[in-house]
Amino acid sequence: MNERRSVEQFDVVGAGLGPFNLSLAALLEPLSDLRARFFEARSSFQWHCGIMVPGAELQVSFLKDLVTLADPSSHFSFLNYLAHEGRLHRFLIAHADRCSRQEFELYYQWAASQLESVRWNHRVERVELAAGGLAVSCSGGGSVTGSNLVLGSGREPWMPEFATKLRGDTVLHAAEFRTVRPSLRGRDVVVVGAGQSGAEVVNNLLSGELGLPRSLTWISSRLGILPLDDSPFSNEWFHPAYVDHFYGLSAERRQELLSRQRMASDGVSESLLREIYRRLYELDTLRPGRMRHRLLVCRRLIDLLHDHGRLAATVHDEDTGGIETCEADVVICATGYRSQFPEYLEPLRGRILDSDGALRIRRDYSLEWDGPPELGIYVQNAAEGTHGVADPNLSLAAWRSARIVNSICGRTAYRIEGAPSTISWDGADPRPPDAPDQDLSTPPIAGVNVL
Ligand SMILES: Cc1cc2nc3c(=O)[nH]c(=O)nc-3n(C[C@H](O)[C@H](O)[C@H](O)COP(=O)(O)OP(=O)(O)OC[C@H]3O[C@@H](n4cnc5c(N)ncnc54)[C@H](O)[C@@H]3O)c2cc1C
Numbered sequence: 001m002n003e004r005r006s007v008e009q010f011d012v013v014g015a016g017l018g019p020f021n022l023s024l025a026a027l028l029e030p031l032s033d034l035r036a037r038f039f040e041a042r043s044s045f046q047w048h049c050g051i052m053v054p055g056a057e058l059q060v061s062f063l064k065d066l067v068t069l070a071d072p073s074s075h076f077s078f079l080n081y082l083a084h085e086g087r088l089h090r091f092l093i094a095h096a097d098r099c100s101r102q103e104f105e106l107y108y109q110w111a112a113s114q115l116e117s118v119r120w121n122h123r124v125e126r127v128e129l130a131a132g133g134l135a136v137s138c139s140g141g142g143s144v145t146g147s148n149l150v151l152g153s154g155r156e157p158w159m160p161e162f163a164t165k166l167r168g169d170t171v172l173h174a175a176e177f178r179t180v181r182p183s184l185r186g187r188d189v190v191v192v193g194a195g196q197s198g199a200e201v202v203n204n205l206l207s208g209e210l211g212l213p214r215s216l217t218w219i220s221s222r223l224g225i226l227p228l229d230d231s232p233f234s235n236e237w238f239h240p241a242y243v244d245h246f247y248g249l250s251a252e253r254r255q256e257l258l259s260r261q262r263m264a265s266d267g268v269s270e271s272l273l274r275e276i277y278r279r280l281y282e283l284d285t286l287r288p289g290r291m292r293h294r295l296l297v298c299r300r301l302i303d304l305l306h307d308h309g310r311l312a313a314t315v316h317d318e319d320t321g322g323i324e325t326c327e328a329d330v331v332i333c334a335t336g337y338r339s340q341f342p343e344y345l346e347p348l349r350g351r352i353l354d355s356d357g358a359l360r361i362r363r364d365y366s367l368e369w370d371g372p373p374e375l376g377i378y379v380q381n382a383a384e385g386t387h388g389v390a391d392p393n394l395s396l397a398a399w400r401s402a403r404i405v406n407s408i409c410g411r412t413a414y415r416i417e418g419a420p421s422t423i424s425w426d427g428a429d430p431r432p433p434d435a436p437d438q439d440l441s442t443p444p445i446a447g448v449n450v451l
Pocket residue numbers: 015016017018019020021039040041042046047048051057058059060122123124125152153154155197337344380381392393394395
């Protein structure tokens with residue numbers, strides 16, 4: 001007999017549960033009129049576990065958690081987590097304005113463990129158009145249908161092609177540093193890339209936790225080993241008002257801006273730079289000869305080969321045009337992450353990508369696609385080109401999730417729109433039109449805000 005099993009129907013189906021879809025799941029949780037289901041391939045919440053080095057710190061304020069910037073009263077805030085664990089006072093005394101990535105991962109795990117909508121060990125394998133919605137099939141078995149799909153499966157570690165071919169336990173991406181655990185003691189190690197991940201790997205090598213290498217060569221194509229620009233006016237690029245301004249610009253202008261704003265997202269935390277510098281200084285002065293090190297900037301790795309049991313790295317000097325070959329036992333590529341078209345979306349590729357092979361992303365993070373208009377596909381962490389430098393960053397996680405929730409609901413479930421920024425992106429006077437003129441004749445008293 002041809003028995004038809006009923007397929008569960010949801011308003012929202014999430015593919016992947018990193019911090020971004022976790023934020024969405026947390027904001028959806030109190031909305032009883034929406035049925036949601038989130039599928040995660042792993043067996044529990046993990047946050048970039050392959051590069052969770054001891055001492056790694058969050059690069060943003062802990063207030064940029066799953067919910068606070070959309071709903072400070074949410075149960076799922078970081079502060080509520082601390083209160084729940086009885087750690088509010090000690091956290092503030094210990095850190096004041098910093099937080100370790102390990103503690104933030106514990107917070108994420110605490111939030112994830114309370115969400116009924118989450119299914120672990122479920123890798124989304126296929127999404128296709130079916131009667132009644134988008135049919136989502138998972139490796140964990142079964143299939144559900146959703147009226148809205150939210151892609152939250154993250155970015156993929158990226159390495160140059162010649163390094164990818166040699167990928168294993170001597171050539172690896174920084175994302176697998178703690179899982180591959182290459183043997184480092186007494187070996188010649190090359191680290192490629194001087195963003196936050198490259199710096200974290202180098203700092204960990206210098207700590208000797210996994211054995212002190214014989215030599216370290218740190219290669220960066222940047223002009224130097226450059227700090228994160230975390231200054232207030234640059235941080236206005238991480239304000240919702242800027243996202244909307246950026247969205248309205250031409251594609252060429254957006255591209256240009258992104259390359260000029262890079263250091264606001266990809267630079268290295270200043271405290272980490274200081275720590276590395278100090279460790280190198282101490283190695284040279286207190287333990288001379290213990291480990292050779294060369295820091296090469298304006299140099300680009302252009303080839304990598306196996307050579308008589310060793311690795312030969314070809315390096316281009318961007319200043320002089322010269323080429324040098326550097327021998328190594330281990331090469332760690334901290335060469336970043338890129339958005340890939342998810343395999344599970346292959347059945348819909350032709351309906352989603354435009355003729356240039358790009359996603360067309362609306363302001364509310366939904367895709368323009370060739371499908372029934374009542375079915376929505378939303379993206380998290382795939383809209384840097386249209387929504388700006390904040391897109392892969394945690395800063396706007398709660399705000400973006402709330403915007404997606406509002407769009408799916410078709411109502412203002414979260415009041416998140418319209419907060420003015422300090423920089424006037426559209427050139428308008430930022431004062432509300434009915435604000436009285438301030439008498440500027442009396443000088444303000446120092447330390448007192450005159451608004
Ligand atoms: C090491 C590191 C540190 C960072 N630190 C900061 C920071 O301090 N501050 C900041 O603002 N930003 C930081 N970022 C940037 C950004 O916040 C993180 O990359 C963040 O984890 C992105 O979240 P995500 O949800 O998009 O993806 P991810 O965290 O990558 O999560 C994606 C999830 O989807 C799952 N998945 C993938 N495919 C499937 C599938 N087919 N089916 C089901 N599940 C699937 C994966 O298992 C994974 O759990 C950091 C990035 C890195 C790499």
